[in-house]
Amino acid sequence: MLSNTFIAEGKLKRLVKLLRMLGLSCEYDGGESLQHAMQRAILKDSILLTLKPILPTRRLRVIQLPESSHFNQFEKISNLIPITEFYNPFSRCLICNSILRGIKEDNSIKFNIPESVSERGLQLFHCNTCEKVYWEGSHIQKMLSRLIKARILDKKANILYENQVDS
Numbered sequence: 001m002l003s004n005t006f007i008a009e010g011k012l013k014r015l016v017k018l019l020r021m022l023g024l025s026c027e028y029d030g031g032e033s034l035q036h037a038m039q040r041a042i043l044k045d046s047i048l049l050t051l052k053p054i055l056p057t058r059r060l061r062v063i064q065l066p067e068s069s070h071f072n073q074f075e076k077i078s079n080l081i082p083i084t085e086f087y088n089p090f091s092r093c094l095i096c097n098s099i100l101r102g103i104k105e106d107n108s109i110k111f112n113i114p115e116s117v118s119e120r121g122l123q124l125f126h127c128n129t130c131e132k133v134y135w136e137g138s139h140i141q142k143m144l145s146r147l148i149k150a151r152i153l154d155k156k157a158n159i160l161y162e163n164q165v166d167s
């Protein structure tokens with residue numbers, strides 16, 4: 001099966017964050033050359049996301065994105081790839097793309113969690129690579145509603161999200 005991981009190249013910072021927020025793997029290095037990003041996409045069997053007109057080859061998979069909002073760019077990807085199947089919010093660090101791990105509540109002091117957050121009993125997530133801590137909040141729900149309303153994501157995404165928050 002083909003992998004559905006991404007490597008973004010060029011001015012796609014907001015799209016990269018959106019993909020990671022949904023749990024999709026997207027590597028990104030803003031200072032990287034196009035040539036290097038193409039090589040890395042081939043090596044890692046990832047799909048290159050770019051604003052430039054790059055032709056795909058037998059080994060290179062490419063999606064050329066419009067110079068538009070990150071929602072429009074996301075829509076183009078979701079028209080080509082069944083995004084919901086790979087969707088898993090709070091599984092990936094927005095900063096470095098690493099997999100997040102849940103933190104047990106009794107570890108909240110060790111991870112320097114603000115009291116206002118630990119009091120609310122929210123599920124916490126930690127990145128072992130860059131040490132960033134995340135907590136479950138309403139911003140994911142808002143973003144999902146927006147994507148569903150714009151018919152970019154199907155309703156299944158919200159059901160998956162609700163199941164995950166409950167568990």
Ligand SMILES: [Zn+2]
Pocket residue numbers: 093094095096097098127128129130131132
């Ligand atoms: Zn990280």
